[in-house]
Amino acid sequence: SQQGEEDPQALSIQEGENATMNCSYKTSINNLQWYRQNSGRGLVHLILIRSNEREKHSGRLRVTLDTSKKSSSLLITASRAADTASYFCATVGMIYNQGGKLIFGQGTELSVKP
Amino acid sequence: DVKVTQSSRYLVKRTGEKVFLECVQDMDHENMFWYRQDPGLGLRLIYFSYDVKMKEKGDIPEGYSVSREKKERFSLILESASTNQTSMYLCASSLSPRQTKAFFGQGTRLTVV
Known part of the structure; x- marks a missing residue:
């Protein structure tokens, strides 16, 4: 079963607005990652947040993690048309013998209109 | 940067x-x-591998097998292709257990007719 559930499934905003995507997961994690996928292509890693971190920034990206609620959010500030893509959260579990098993959510399709 | 190459687009x-x-x-x-x-x-x-010749099932292994004879190469095998295996297949790699980001190939769009 998939670990992450993402919300919303689709998001449409105007250029310059902020976009917020949420991810919930079921079991304890070692870290949570966000990825971006342009249409029909492979995924590109955006940011990783560890279970002992609460917030992380990278450029216009801000990720928060609430382990008590088993949830994370990705905020893209001042969005651009080029941010149009699908965004996925992925978790790595605590169980050592699963190595770096990386489990993805269903993704959020973001459309940024010029 | 890391390159992950899938044999067919x-x-x-x-x-x-x-x-x-x-x-x-x-x-x-x-x-x-x-x-x-x-x-x-x-x-x-479908499957992942954390070392040469080591593999673990993912969430949907049925109808698939894998092979990792060398560290750099990971093969996915569809034993007897069926139409419900028509899909986009993505390969990825990461440096070490649990700690690091994954790099993805460009994907293989497989159509079974």
């Missing part, structure tokens, strides 16, 4: 054929993964 195979999807990474990564991606279902893990 598009593939068309017949029902019942044995299909091999190849993936090669060039950065000595420990972990390698095979996912399939279908609309509305996100990425689902």
Whole structure:
């Protein structure tokens, strides 16, 4: 079963607005990652947040993690048309013998209109 | 930067054929993964490998097998292709268990007719 559930499934905003995507997961994690996928292509890693971190920034990206609620959010500030893509959260579990098993959510399709 | 290369971008195979999807990474990564991606279902893990000749089932291993004889190469095998295996297949690798980001190949769009 998939670990992450993402919300919303689709998001449409105007250029310059902020976009917020949420991810919930079921079991304890070692870290949570966000990825971006342009249409029909492979995924590109955006940011990783560890279970002992609460917030992380990278450029216009801000990720928060609430382990008590088993949830994370990705905020893209001042969005651009080029941010149009699908965004996925992925978790790595605590169980050592699963190595770096990386489990993805269903993704959020973001459309940024010029 | 790390390069993950999948052998084919598009593939068309017949029902019942044995299909091999190849993936090669060039950065000595420990972990390698095979996912399939279908609309509305996100990425689902088929198999992953954390070392040479070591593999673990993901969420949807039925109808698939894998091979990792060398560290840089991870093959996905469809033993007898069926139409419900028509999908986008994505390979990924990551440096070490649990700690690091994954790098993805460009994907193979497989159509089984």
